[in-house]
Structures are given as structure tokens and as C-alpha cells.
Amino acid sequence: MKLTNEIVIEKAKAIGFDLVGFAKAELLKSESEKLEEWLIRGYQAGMSYMERNQKKRIDVSQILPEAKSIISLAVNYYTDHQYTNNPAYGKVSRYAWGKDYHLIIWEMLERLEKELKKIDQAFESKSYIDTGPVMDKAWAVRSGIGWLGKNTNVINKELGSWIFIANIITNYEFDYTSSIPDFCGSCTACIDACPTDAIVQEYVIDSNKCISYLTIENKGELSQEFKGKFDNWLFGCDICQDVCPWNYKFAKQTVVSDFNPNNNNEEISLQEILNMPEKDFRERFLESPISRAKLSGLKRNAEFLSR
Numbered sequence: 001m002k003l004t005n006e007i008v009i010e011k012a013k014a015i016g017f018d019l020v021g022f023a024k025a026e027l028l029k030s031e032s033e034k035l036e037e038w039l040i041r042g043y044q045a046g047m048s049y050m051e052r053n054q055k056k057r058i059d060v061s062q063i064l065p066e067a068k069s070i071i072s073l074a075v076n077y078y079t080d081h082q083y084t085n086n087p088a089y090g091k092v093s094r095y096a097w098g099k100d101y102h103l104i105i106w107e108m109l110e111r112l113e114k115e116l117k118k119i120d121q122a123f124e125s126k127s128y129i130d131t132g133p134v135m136d137k138a139w140a141v142r143s144g145i146g147w148l149g150k151n152t153n154v155i156n157k158e159l160g161s162w163i164f165i166a167n168i169i170t171n172y173e174f175d176y177t178s179s180i181p182d183f184c185g186s187c188t189a190c191i192d193a194c195p196t197d198a199i200v201q202e203y204v205i206d207s208n209k210c211i212s213y214l215t216i217e218n219k220g221e222l223s224q225e226f227k228g229k230f231d232n233w234l235f236g237c238d239i240c241q242d243v244c245p246w247n248y249k250f251a252k253q254t255v256v257s258d259f260n261p262n263n264n265n266e267e268i269s270l271q272e273i274l275n276m277p278e279k280d281f282r283e284r285f286l287e288s289p290i291s292r293a294k295l296s297g298l299k300r301n302a303e304f305l306s307r
């Protein structure tokens with residue numbers, strides 16, 4: 001049987017994806033020009049992997065030669081837990097409160113791809129979350145999942161930006177959904193609220209200044225220029241999303257229970273981190289995105305916040 005948009009949407013939603021869009025597999029010319037400029041300015045900081053595989057990023061046929069379409073998918077991860085803002089505790093970015101989203105979404109993608117292939121053996125695909133040389137946000141925007149906000153997050157009118165994005169590159173042709181307008185308008189709340197001025201211009205983040213990068217990917221020391229500006233963020237930073245009206249007005253509770261905080265991971269005692277042995281770290285953050293920062297990174301962050 002031939003696959004249609006409706007069949008894909010029905011199957012994807014039954015598996016738990018909240019949003020589905022379809023884009024033609026064309027060259028991402030304008031998006032990769034912007035990426036190139038961002039790299040030239042050095043805004044990738046220590047994320048040198050962003051400099052690699054540019055051919056694949058611009059052209060998905062370098063990944064799947066017979067690529068015709070991208071199925072863009074999103075999963076809402078918002079849960080309504082709130083921070084206590086106790087200064088003895090460091091805050092964790094909302095996306096990392098529960099089980100690692102890669103583990104959850106990889107399973108969902110695998111199920112979806114299998115089901116689609118079962119309907120039509122001719123369906124070939126390769127899927128990505130935010131790993132691999134695929135411009136995930138660009139495809140989400142092209143397929144109408146949302147628009148790219150000035151804080152560089154993809155924002156959906158019904159769910160805000162608390163969404164994980166996944167993309168399936170496929171040899172299949174679909175009816176393509178159109179992208180939606182930019183609803184940021186004259187708002188600059190995210191730019192005004194960023195404590196380290198990391199949003200250097202609308203739609204451009206300098207990772208060298210971004211708390212999210214500095215507390216997770218960054219392997220070096222934290223510069224004294226940021227002292228007192230971290231607002232007690234231990235892992236990641238959600239300020240530019242928390243202040244976004246599309247989030248505080250429209251966010252809805254996820255149905256995926258695994259995104260609820262594990263072990264009260266929304267805020268963690270700084271003292272506990274400073275005294276934590278490697279074995280406890282591995283146990284406590286097994287299957288948590290927090291493990292990405294490694295214990296040495298978390299200790300560095302906890303020290304920076306408590307000094």
C-alpha cells in the first residue's frame with residue numbers, strides 16, 4: 001500500500017509524536033550560509049564537531065542518496081514542576097529532568113520507521129534526533145513544525161518551544177506542508193533576559209557566552225567575567241525559553257511520564273555534587289542527559305556557583 005501524509009501522521013501520533021510535518025529534501029542553502037557565518041565568527045566555541053560534515057548538513061542526499069523528503073517530528077516534554085530557587089541548589093534545564101530523550105525518541109522513531117516500512121516495503125529511511133550532521137531545526141522550520149525564535153529555538157503556536165525535534169530522511173515523496181510565519185514580532189524578551197548577553201543579535205547565539213554551552217559542552221574553566229551571572233544554573237539554562245510568551249502562555253503538560261523529574265533532578269544540592277564520588281554519579285545519572293557534563297563538569301559548575 002502507498003504511504004500518504006495522513007497515514008504517517010496517524011502512525012506517528014499513535015506512537016506519541018505531537019507534531020508532524022513534511023519538507024522536500026532540497027539543499028539547505030540559506031540555512032547553511034548562516035551556519036557558515038556563525039562558524040566564521042567562532043560562535044561554536046569548543047563544539048568543533050559543528051565544523052565537520054558541512055556537505056551532509058547542506059545536502060541530505062549525502063546521507064541517503066535517494067532522499068526525497070524529510071518527515072519532521074516533535075515531542076512535547078513540558079511538565080509543570082517548578083524550581084524552589086533555593087540558593088544551595090543548582091538548577092537543571094527542563095529537558096534534562098527525566099530520562100534521556102534520545103533513548104525515548106530513538107525507540108519511537110524505530111517503531112515508526114518499522115510500521116511505515118511494513119505498509120510499503122519501498123519506504124527507506126534514516127532518522128536523526130540532534131545527533132549527526134542534520135540541521136534538525138532547519139527541517140522543523142521548513143516543514144511547518146514551528147518558526148525559529150529570536151532565541152534560536154523552534155516555537156510551535158500550540159506547544160511553545162518545550163519540544164524535542166527528530167527528523168526522518170526518506171526516499172518517499174509526500175505532500176509538503178508549508179512553513180509558518182515568524183510570530184516573534186517586536187518582542188525581545190529573550191534577548192533582554194539573557195544574563196550573559198549571549199543572544200548577540202536576533203536569531204544568533206554566541207556559545208562562548210551561553211550558560212547552556214558553558215555548563216554542559218564546555219571542557220574548560222568558567223571565566224570570572226560570568227561570576228554572579230549564572231542565576232544558579234548548574235546544568236543548562238532555560239531563561240530565554242522561560243520568558244518567551246509562547247511558553248508561559250501555551251505550554252501543555254506532556255503525556256510522556258519519563259520526562260518528569262527523576263530523583264528530584266530539577267534542582268540538585270551543590271554540596272551533594274561537590275562531595276559526589278564517581279560511582280554515585282554514574283548510578284544517579286544513569287539514563288539522564290545530565291551524564292553528558294560528566295562529574296568533573298558538574299563539580300566545576302557547582303564550585304563556580306558556590307564560591
Ligand code: SF4
Binds near residue numbers: 196210241
Ligand atoms: S540559554 Fe541562557 S545564557 Fe544561553 S542564550 Fe538563553 S538565556 Fe542566554
Ligand code: SF4
Binds near residue numbers: 151183240246
Ligand atoms: S521571547 Fe519573544 S523574541 Fe524571544 S523567541 Fe520568544 S517570542 Fe521570540
